[in-house]
Amino acid sequence: MTTEPAIGGEETLRTAIxxxxxxxxxxxxALTESVDDSDLTRQHSPLMSPLVWDYAHIGNQEELWLVRDVGGLVPLRSDIDELYDAFQHARADRPALPLLSPDEARAYVRGVREKALDVLDRTRFRGRRLVAGGFAFHMIAQHEQQHAETMLATHQLRMGEPVLHAPAPPSASALPETTEVLIPGGPFTMGTDTDPWALDNERPAHTVFVAPFLLDTTPVTNAAYAEFIEAGGYRRREWWTETGWAHRSRAELRAPLFWESDSDGSWWRRRFGVVEPVPADEPVVHVCAHEAEAYARWRGRRLPTEAEWEKAARHDPIDGRSRRYPWGAAEPTAEHANLGQRHLRPAPVGAYPRGATPAGVHQLVGDVWEWTSSVFRGYPDFAAFPYREYSEVFLDSGYRVLRGGSFGTDTSMGRATFRNWDHPIRRQIFAGFRCARDVSPGEWA
Structure with a gap:
């Protein structure tokens, strides 16, 4: 549910939206104007849409929900709905469609936004669930930010000179004193009923019991992952699941995506057009779930479940309540987490001590999405809203849950209830992981 604002608070909400x-x-x-029109229309990988498709799709979703549904206005371009329906055409097929040209897409998106802001000016945030608390507007803002991260991943796959620039992230200032911490067992509240930004798969709030477990205080670093490679991690079958080994063999995986080794055994990576040495102290990124699981087995660990991850990120050990963020209720800032494309890379582990949990778990939000061992499923009493295609059609279909967000995830999705999902073989996304393990009897006093 959402809380309807008092009449006097509607203008404040309208301004914030x-x-x-x-x-x-x-x-x-910024992501589309940084390249020329040929780059906008080119498909940089069959895994991704042309950038111009993403941009026009953003406008089409905004028109469908804000202009037509909330506003009740006539369509600007109802003739293009099918072209920009993500379920009608696979990404690999989209370059062959009669898409809007870059100039047409810009004009369309601009026109939609003008009408959407007119709708915002006259909308009362009460009554219908879609508009109560400004939900539809929140949903569309998050949708655009999700596609911005997708477009950022397309930029990473793009070949050519660098076109995106950002300052380096902060250096490590407070490395954790221990490599793992105990997360006590017991019940906690998972999901939410009240967060106005929460999407359908984050709802409803429900009680989950989690047995005690140990969780890494930081994501797995490049240096640690390089040790796995040097130990024969990609050659030794015993560390991989059956499905994972079959994929490793078929895809000929040898290292994280974008890594290359030098003749002397040192590792280099390509990052947004820059070729550079792999930084030892940054979280490893661009690994699939199968690689994460193999590393964890090699270390005698496992991936955390989704419930374990959320308990570690949200549970307040003092009052037993579930927080919105690992550090508490304060909105994320540049001192809490590496979010919002402020930097074009993960920050070194230990760079955000203010973002740590009370138990001492660092960087659960930002830097890299973290693979979990859980399949993407709906919570008990899940109800699709406002459309099935956001979450419901993906449930129980073999997608793996990722948590926490990356350096490319916007702060509006930095809450610890936010759920992401993808095929366990995907590596173009900004995904890493951390490890967990069960508590042995008598091990932890």
């Missing part, structure tokens, strides 16, 4: 929509659009424009 307009700011969020504007911030999302500023990022989309």
């Amino acid at each position: 307009a700011a969020e929509l504007g911030r999302a659009r500023h990022r989309s424009i």
Whole structure:
């Protein structure tokens, strides 16, 4: 449920929504205007859409929900709905469609936003669930930011000179004193009923019992992962699941995506057009779930379940309540987490001591999405809203849950209830992991 604002608070909410929509659009424009039109229409990988498709799709979703549904206005371009329906055409097939040209896409997206802001000005945030608390506007702002991260991943797959630039992340300032911490067993509240930004798969709130377990205080670093490679991690079958080994063999995996080894055994990576040595102290990124599981087995560990991850990120050991963020209720800032494309890379482990949990777990939010061992499923009493295609059609279909967000994830999705999912073989996403393990009897006093 959402809380309807008092009449006097509607203008404050309206102003905040307009700011969020504007911030999302500023990022989309930066990601599309940084390349020429030929780059916008080119498919840089069959895994991804042309950038111009993503941009027009953003506008089409905004038109469908804000202009037509919430606003009740006539369509600007109902003739293109099928072209930009993500379920009608596979990504690999989209370059062959009669897509809007870059100039047409820009004009369309601009026209939709003008009408959407007119709708925002006259919308009362009460009554219908879609508009109560500004839900539809929140949903569209998050949708655009999700596609911005997708477009950022397309930029990473793009060949050519660097076109994106950002300052380096902060250096490590407070490395954890221990490599793992105990997360006590017991019940906690998973999901939410009240967060106005929460999407359908984050709802409803429900009680989950989690047995005590040990969790790494930081994500697995590049240096640690390189040790796995040097120990024969990609050659030794015993560390891999049957499915994982079959994929490793078929895809000829040898190292994280974008890594290459030098003649002397040192590792290099390509990052947004820059070729550089692999930084030892950054979380490893661009690994699939099968690689994460193989590493964890090699270390005598496992991946955490989704419930374990959320308990570690949200459970307040003092009052037993579930927090919105690992550090508490404060909105994420540049001192809490590496979010929002402030930097174009993960930060070294230990770079955000203010973002740690009370138990001392660092960087659960930002830097890299973290693979879990859980299949993407709906919570008890899950109900699709406002459309099945956001979550429901993906449930129980073999997708693996990722948590926490990456350096490319917007702060609006930095809450610890947010759920992401993808095929366990995917590596183009900004995904890493951390390890967990069961507590042995008598091990932890």
